[in-house]
Amino acid sequence: MSSKDNEYNDVWELVKSSIDISKEQFDKMVMDVYNKAQSYLTLRAAALIVARNLGVDTSQVAYPPITGRLIEVGPVKKSRSPRGETPYVLFSIVNEENRISCVAFGEHHINLLKNSDDKVLRLRKYTKAKLRKYTLVKITEDSIIEVLDDNKLPPIIDLKPAWVDNLSELKEKRGTYLVKVLVIDESTTEYFACPICGKGLELVDSDWICPEHGEVEPEVKKVWRYLVSDRTGTYPAVYFGDVSEGSLMNRLVILKGYFRNDELQIQKIYWVSEEELIQGV
Ligand SMILES: [Zn+2]
16 A cells, blocks of 8 residues: 555545544544455545545545646646636646646646746645646646645655656657756857846847846846767757856766757756766867
8 A cells, every 4th residue: 555545634634624523533433444444445545435424525635636846837828718818837747656747727826836846746636637638637726736845755866757868858758857968068158138037138229128028127147058968969958047066068967958949958957977077088
């Protein structure tokens, strides 16, 4: 029995909010039911039976909570309905077993997701949605996304479903993954960025214009350009973040990124080898 099948906190929350009962009483009733048919029940199943017998509507916990680290969040889109426009984003989480594709609706969830890169999330009260040929976990405005303690899951680099084996596979898949590469060329250039969102600015009639925020005071930022390599090929890469190690030249790097056209967009750098792999050539 996996530990997930023994978690019934969400069932308890539902019971607690519906009827007047102590946790001790509820736990005892769950154990009583569980002990009657251990070969056919998990503690969670027993809790659902008790809740149902108590007259609690358990339909909203039909899908057990999902825990995973947030690996990617897509751009904000808008869905239109007769009730108006609702913003939504596609996102993915990973845990030890799976990579799970999800969609979240509403400002509140979007803001939480935008600030939770790599964090451990628990999704509750979700439903499922079909998008083309995929089934997605659907976070509606009534669903709950919680940020859990970081130690609830291993670090993202220890989660197998977060990885691709090589750059060619990363290019084929449409999404953000971890990959290990060798940096074989490096350069840096400066650009003028929006102080609010970091996007590149355009010079229009001697004013600096952000596509999102209009006229702003520009900030000078660095962009790193690399050529990265593995046994499947060499690819140009770009990184807008800070590199605490300084030069990555000739080093092995574990990074998170995705391909836009033929260019690898580096989102985050997790590890850089201390030694240069190729020296004194
Ligand atoms: Zn901006």
